[in-house]
Amino acid sequence: MRLQAALFFAACLSPAAAIYNDEVNHIDFHHALLGSPSPDSTFFLKPSSTSNASLLYTISDKLLVGAINPRDGALLWRQNLSRSADSPPRGGLLRGVDGNDAVVGAAGNYISSWSAQDGKLAWENRFSEGVVADLELLELEDATATPGVRDTIVVVGSEVSGIVRRLDGDSGSTKWEYKEDSGDIPFQVSSSPTEIFYISLQSALLKGYKIKVTVLDPVTGKQVRQQVLSSESDVATPESVLFVGANIASPIIVWTDKSQKSLKVNVIGTKEINSVAIDNTSGSEIRKITVHAAHKLNALPHFLVHYATEAGAWAEVYHVDMKSSKVTKAYQLPYLPGQSVFATSVIDANVYFTRVTDSEAIVVSSASHGILGRWNLPKSSSDAALHAVSDLVTREKSVAVRSAVFSEHGDWQLIRNGQIEWTRNEGLIDAVAATWAEIDAQEGLAHELEVEGHDTIYGAYVHRVKRHVRDLQYLPDWLKHIPGRILSSILSDEVTNLDSFGLATPVIVATKNGRVYALDTGNHGAVLWSVQAVETSQWDVKAILTSPGTATIYPNDGSSVTLNVSTGDIISRTASSDSKLRSIAVFGSQETSSLNTVGVREDGSPVTAFDEVNGFLVTTSADSRVLGWIAKDNKSPVWEFVPPSGQKVIHATARPAHDPVASIGKVLGDRSVLYKYLNTNLALVTAVNEKTNTASFYLLDGVSGKVLHATTQSGVDTTQPIASAMSENWFAYSFWGDVGSNESSAKGYQLVISELYESPFPNDRGPLDSASNYSSLHSSIESPPLPHVISQAFMIPEPISHMTVTQTRQGITTRQLLCTLPSSNSIIGIPRPVLDPRRPVDRDATAAEAEEGLFRYAPYLDFDGKWYLSHARDVAGIKEVLSRPTLLESTSLIFAFGGDIYGTRATPSQAFDVLGKSFSKLQLVLTVVALGVGVAVLAPMTRRKQVNALWKAT
Numbered sequence: 001m002r003l004q005a006a007l008f009f010a011a012c013l014s015p016a017a018a019i020y021n022d023e024v025n026h027i028d029f030h031h032a033l034l035g036s037p038s039p040d041s042t043f044f045l046k047p048s049s050t051s052n053a054s055l056l057y058t059i060s061d062k063l064l065v066g067a068i069n070p071r072d073g074a075l076l077w078r079q080n081l082s083r084s085a086d087s088p089p090r091g092g093l094l095r096g097v098d099g100n101d102a103v104v105g106a107a108g109n110y111i112s113s114w115s116a117q118d119g120k121l122a123w124e125n126r127f128s129e130g131v132v133a134d135l136e137l138l139e140l141e142d143a144t145a146t147p148g149v150r151d152t153i154v155v156v157g158s159e160v161s162g163i164v165r166r167l168d169g170d171s172g173s174t175k176w177e178y179k180e181d182s183g184d185i186p187f188q189v190s191s192s193p194t195e196i197f198y199i200s201l202q203s204a205l206l207k208g209y210k211i212k213v214t215v216l217d218p219v220t221g222k223q224v225r226q227q228v229l230s231s232e233s234d235v236a237t238p239e240s241v242l243f244v245g246a247n248i249a250s251p252i253i254v255w256t257d258k259s260q261k262s263l264k265v266n267v268i269g270t271k272e273i274n275s276v277a278i279d280n281t282s283g284s285e286i287r288k289i290t291v292h293a294a295h296k297l298n299a300l301p302h303f304l305v306h307y308a309t310e311a312g313a314w315a316e317v318y319h320v321d322m323k324s325s326k327v328t329k330a331y332q333l334p335y336l337p338g339q340s341v342f343a344t345s346v347i348d349a350n351v352y353f354t355r356v357t358d359s360e361a362i363v364v365s366s367a368s369h370g371i372l373g374r375w376n377l378p379k380s381s382s383d384a385a386l387h388a389v390s391d392l393v394t395r396e397k398s399v400a401v402r403s404a405v406f407s408e409h410g411d412w413q414l415i416r417n418g419q420i421e422w423t424r425n426e427g428l429i430d431a432v433a434a435t436w437a438e439i440d441a442q443e444g445l446a447h448e449l450e451v452e453g454h455d456t457i458y459g460a461y462v463h464r465v466k467r468h469v470r471d472l473q474y475l476p477d478w479l480k481h482i483p484g485r486i487l488s489s490i491l492s493d494e495v496t497n498l499d500s501f502g503l504a505t506p507v508i509v510a511t512k513n514g515r516v517y518a519l520d521t522g523n524h525g526a527v528l529w530s531v532q533a534v535e536t537s538q539w540d541v542k543a544i545l546t547s548p549g550t551a552t553i554y555p556n557d558g559s560s561v562t563l564n565v566s567t568g569d570i571i572s573r574t575a576s577s578d579s580k581l582r583s584i585a586v587f588g589s590q591e592t593s594s595l596n597t598v599g600v601r602e603d604g605s606p607v608t609a610f611d612e613v614n615g616f617l618v619t620t621s622a623d624s625r626v627l628g629w630i631a632k633d634n635k636s637p638v639w640e641f642v643p644p645s646g647q648k649v650i651h652a653t654a655r656p657a658h659d660p661v662a663s664i665g666k667v668l669g670d671r672s673v674l675y676k677y678l679n680t681n682l683a684l685v686t687a688v689n690e691k692t693n694t695a696s697f698y699l700l701d702g703v704s705g706k707v708l709h710a711t712t713q714s715g716v717d718t719t720q721p722i723a724s725a726m727s728e729n730w731f732a733y734s735f736w737g738d739v740g741s742n743e744s745s746a747k748g749y750q751l752v753i754s755e756l757y758e759s760p761f762p763n764d765r766g767p768l769d770s771a772s773n774y775s776s777l778h779s780s781i782e783s784p785p786l787p788h789v790i791s792q793a794f795m796i797p798e799p800i801s802h803m804t805v806t807q808t809r810q811g812i813t814t815r816q817l818l819c820t821l822p823s824s825n826s827i828i829g830i831p832r833p834v835l836d837p838r839r840p841v842d843r844d845a846t847a848a849e850a851e852e853g854l855f856r857y858a859p860y861l862d863f864d865g866k867w868y869l870s871h872a873r874d875v876a877g878i879k880e881v882l883s884r885p886t887l888l889e890s891t892s893l894i895f896a897f898g899g900d901i902y903g904t905r906a907t908p909s910q911a912f913d914v915l916g917k918s919f920s921k922l923q924l925v926l927t928v929v930a931l932g933v934g935v936a937v938l939a940p941m942t943r944r945k946q947v948n949a950l951w952k953a954t
C-alpha cells in the first residue's frame with residue numbers, strides 16, 4: 001500500500017522542472033552572434049538627440065543588423081534581413097545619422113528602417129524593379145516632415161535601369177523618383193547640403209568606364225545637370241573606384257590610375273579631376289588603398305588615404321579647398337611595419353583620425369600632424385586587424401578614444417585608451433562541429449586500476465600499497481584546505497559547486513573558416529583558447545574525437561588535426577587523401593577511450609576495411625541507398641536497402657552511442673510488464689518523394705538490413721524541416737503534412753512518437769522468449785521478430801528543425817526530446833511522459849493507467865512555457881544540439897551551435913541528487929550543534945530524575 005502511494009505521488013510530480021529566474025545566467029550561457037561586421041556599414045551612432053551615449057551598429061556578412069552596447073559588448077537588439085530578402089544578395093548596407101532614432105538597412109531588393117534604440121521595425125519595402133545598389137540618409141531636414149526624422153535616398157538598379165528614390169523617413173513612402181534607362185551601372189548616391197548626386201558608371205566605347213554624375217534637386221528630384229568624367233583609362237571595373245564620399249560639405253570621388261602612380265580626386269559636381277602623385281616611398285608594392293572621410297555635412301573637407309603594403313602601411317591626409325575644388329596634401333602619417341587600421345571621428349566640425357597598429361593606438365587631428373593621444377596596446381595575437389571604427393571624446397586638451405577593431409579570424413574587440421574592454425568571437429557563428437573535451441584528471445587513476453586488474457593478486461596488492469603511499473604526499477595539502485572548504489561551503493549561498501561532477505567540461509568547436517575554439521562551459525562559455533588549425537574558408541568537419549588531453553578533428557578531405565585540449569597547441573596532422581568523404585564513422589567506446597574512425601566515400605563505401613570484432617557499419621550513399629558492411633570488408637556490402645523509386649534518403653539516425661537502458665520493461669498499473677524491444681542496431685531512415693509529396697520513415701535492423709517497420713506520411717511539404725531522433729525503444733519525427741491519413745483534412749506541423757515492444761501483450765516476450773542466444777545475422781528463427789509498434793501523432797504549433805535526446809549517466813532519469821524551434825529561436829525539452837503513445841484516446845485514464853503516469857491524449861500539443869530550456873533568450877540559427885551525461889544522474893549537459901552558441905544543463909526529473917539553493921547548511925549545522933548542547937545539558941538531568949524515581953519507587 002505504501003509503495004502504491006509512493007508511486008502515485010511520483011506520478012503527480014511535474015515531469016519537467018522549469019528554469020528558475022535565479023538560474024538564468026548561472027547554469028546557462030548564450031553568445032548572441034552577428035557574424036563579420038561589414039567594413040562600410042559599421043559605425044558608432046548616438047541614437048537620441050538628448051543624450052551623448054552612442055551605440056555600435058553594424059550589418060554583418062550574414063545580413064544580421066545589430067546594435068551593441070560599447071560598454072560590455074552585449075547585443076542590444078538584432079534583426080535578420082536574410083529572412084526578408086529574396087535571392088541571396090551580395091551584401092548588406094546600413095546607414096544612420098547621429099541624433100536620429102532610425103537606422104536603415106538594405107539587402108537585395110529589401111529595405112527596412114529600424115528604431116536605433118530598440119530595434120523595432122518602422123517601415124519596410126521591397127522593390128520589384130531591382131536590387132538596392134546604395135543608400136544614404138539625408139542629413140538636411142525637410143521643413144515639411146516631422147522634425148528630427150531624416151529621409152532616405154536609395155538607388156535601385158537592374159540590368160537596364162537605375163532609379164533614385166527619396167523615401168519618407170516616417171513611412172518609407174516614395175516622395176519622388178528619378179529614373180534613367182541608359183543601361184549604365186547604378187553605382188552610388190551622395191549628397192551635399194544643397195544637392196543630391198547620382199553616380200553611375202557609363203561603359204566607354206572601347207573599354208573601361210566613364211563616371212557619370214547626375215545632379216538632382218533634393219526637393220523635386222528633377223535633374224539639374226549632368227557631368228561625365230573621362231575616367232575610362234583608369235576605371236576598368238566598378239571596384240576600381242576607391243571611394244565615393246557622402247554627406248560631406250564637398251563630397252569627393254577617388255580613384256587611381258592603373259599603375260597606382262597617382263591618385264585621382266574629383267569634387268562631385270565639378271568637372272575637374274585633381275591628380276596627386278602617390279609617394280611610393282616604402283619600397284614595396286602597394287597592395288591596397290582605402291579612403292577614410294567624415295560622414296557629416298558640417299565636417300571639414302579633409303580625408304585620409306591609407307596605403308597598405310605586404311609588410312606595413314602609411315597614410316596621407318589631404319585637404320579640399322571648397323572654393324577652388326583643389327586637393328592638396330596636408331601631411332603624412334609615417335610608414336610603420338605591421339598592420340594598421342584607420343578610423344574617422346567627427347566632433348563639431350573637426351575631423352580626427354585614429355590609427356591602430358599592432359602595438360599602439362594614436363589619434364591625430366585632420367588639421368595638423370601633432371599626435372593628440374597615444375596608447376600602447378597589450379601584446380596581441382597574430383591576428384591581423386581588418387577594419388575599425390572609433391568614437392572620440394575630447395576633454396580639455398586631452399582625448400579619449402574607443403575603437404572597435406575587427407580582425408581577420410573573427411574577433412571583434414573594443415579597445416578603450418589602450419585597454420581591451422571586450423571581445424566578441426564572431427567567428428563562432430560559422431561553427432560546423434563541436435564536442436565535449438575529455439579532461440585527463442581521472443586518466444591516471446583509471447590506468448593504475450587497469451594495471452591492478454591485470455596483475456597477479458600479490459603484484460596488484462604491492463602496486464596498490466605503493467600507490468597509496470605515493471598519494472600520501474598530497475595529504476598535508478588536502479588537510480590544510482579542509483577548514484577553508486568547510487567554511488566556504490557553509491557560508492556561501494551559491495549553488496553547490498558541481499564542477500567536479502563533470503559539469504564544467506570544455507567544449508571544442510570547429511568552424512567553417514578552419515578555426516578551433518575551446519569554450520569553458522563552467523565559466524559562461526568563455527573562450528579558453530582559439531587557434532587557426534587550417535587556412536581555409538570551407539572546412540567541412542565531419543567528426544571531432546576526444547581522448548583525455550587531446551582532440552582530433554576530421555574534415556571531409558581525409559586529413560586530421562590533433563590538438564592539445566588544455567592549450568590549443570597543434571600536436572600532429574595527417575595529410576589529406578584524394579577522395580572526398582561523405583561522413584566519418586567512429587568505432588569503439590568512449591569509456592575505454594579506444595576510439596578509431598573510418599571514412600565513408602560518397603558512394604557509401606568505407607575507405608578502409610575496419611577491424612572491429614563485433615562491428616558492422618551502416619552507411620548512406622549519395623544516390624540514396626543505405627548499405628550495411630561488416631568488418632574486414634570494404635568492397636561489397638552485406639546488405640543494401642534501396643527505397644522505392646522516386647524517394648530520396650535525406651537523413652539517417654541511430655541510437656546514441658551512450659544510451660543506457662535502466663529497465664528492460666515497462667511496469668503497467670496491474671504489475672504486469674510490457675517488454676521493450678531493445679535492439680542496439682536500429683537505424684531510422686528518412687526518405688522523401690518530392691513529386692508525390694510523401695515522406696517515409698524506415699526502421700532498419702543494422703546487422704541484417706531487414707525493414708522492421710515502415711510508415712509513409714502524405715501531403716508532406718518536403719521543403720520544410722523534417723527532423724527525427726531515436727533512443728532506447730522509441731523514435732520520434734516531425735514534418736509538415738496532412739493530419740491523419742485523410743487527403744482532404746487540414747495540414748499542419750506534426751510530431752509522431754513510436755514505441756517498440758517485443759509483444760503487444762504484457763508479460764510476454766514474443767518470439768524472443770525461448771531464444772536464449774539471439775543474433776540478427778545467424779538467426780535460428782526463420783523470420784526475425786518484428787517489434788510491436790505503438791504510435792501517436794501530435795499537432796505542434798511550429799516546425800522543429802533538429803531533434804535529439806537528453807543523455808544521463810545511467811538512463812534512470814526521464815528523457816527529454818530536445819527540439820530546436822527555428823521560427824521562435826528557442827530550444828525546448830519535451831518530457832517523454834507527455835509523448836507517451838499509450839495515452840488513452842477519447843477517454844480519461846483509468847486508475848491503473850493514472851498510476852503509470854498516463855493521462856488523456858489531446859491531439860494538439862501546446863509547448864508548455866516550462867519546457868523552454870532557452871527560456872526568454874533569442875537563440876537563433878541553431879543547426880545542432882548536443883547532449884552529454886555528467887557524473888550526476890539527474891543532470892545532462894546541453895550545447896547548441898550553428899549560429900548562436902548556447903549551453904545549459906537539463907534536469908528532466910529535477911535535480912534529485914543535488915542539494916538545492918534553498919538548502920541552508922548553516923542552519924543544519926546550528927541545529928545539530930543545538931541538539932548536541934541540549935543532549936549534554938538534559939542527559940545528566942534525566943539521569944538524576946531516573947535515579948530519584950528509582951529511590952522513590954522503592
Ligand SMILES: *[C@@H]1O[C@H](CO)[C@@H](O)[C@H](O)[C@H]1NC(C)=O
Pocket residue numbers: 050051052
Ligand atoms: C554632449 O557633449 C557635448 C560636447 O561634447 C556637451 O557640450 C554636452 O553637454 C553633452 N550633452 C550631454 C547630454 O551630456
Ligand SMILES: *[C@@H]1O[C@H](CO)[C@@H](O)[C@H](O)[C@H]1NC(C)=O
Pocket residue numbers: 259260261280283284285286
Ligand atoms: C612602388 O615601389 C615598389 C618598389 O620600388 C615597386 O615595386 C612598385 O611597383 C611601386 N608602385 C606601386 C604602385 O606599388
Ligand SMILES: *[C@@H]1O[C@H](CO)[C@@H](O)[C@H](O)[C@H]1NC(C)=O
Pocket residue numbers: 549550564565566567571
Ligand atoms: C598539453 O599541454 C600541457 C601544458 O603545456 C601539457 O602539460 C600536456 O602534457 C599537454 N598534453 C598533451 C597531450 O600533449
Ligand SMILES: *[C@@H]1O[C@H](CO)[C@@H](O)[C@H](O)[C@H]1NC(C)=O
Pocket residue numbers: 740741742743744745
Ligand atoms: C476523410 O474526410 C472525409 C470528409 O471530411 C470523411 O467523410 C472521411 O470519413 C474521412 N476519412 C478518414 C479515414 O478519416
Ligand SMILES: *[C@@H]1O[C@H](CO)[C@@H](O)[C@H](O)[C@H]1NC(C)=O
Pocket residue numbers: 064080082083876877878899900
Ligand atoms: C537568418 O535567416 C536565415 C534565413 O531564414 C536563417 O537561415 C538564419 O539561420 C537566420 N539567422 C539568425 C541568426 O537568425
